[in-house]
Amino acid sequence: MSHEFTVETGLVAFSVGGRAQFGWLDLVTGSFHSEADGQCINDAIVAVEFSSDVVH
Template sequence: MSHEFTVEAGLVIFSYDGRAQFGWLDLKTGAYHAESDGRCIPDAIGAIEFHSDVTH
């Protein structure tokens, strides 16, 4: 692509039961939260960064 994107990385969060969802990490508490409704994901086991070239 000929231009640079300014979209920041998001997270794909994995739950203990095998589900994956987009979300964010609360730096103060260390808890993961769902992007869809902001609720805490209590059974999260990890996350990876997700880089996109568009926002929604």
């Protein structure tokens, strides 16, 4: 690959209201984004790494 990705591992991000969604952390901005649509998760308060042995 000719460039570095700014995304590391997949995450499950939890919002203030208790909503959980798959997402990723932008290493440049430090913000969490939804895997479903790429939108910033503005109210994310915590995230945990998610690993799977199945690639989709």
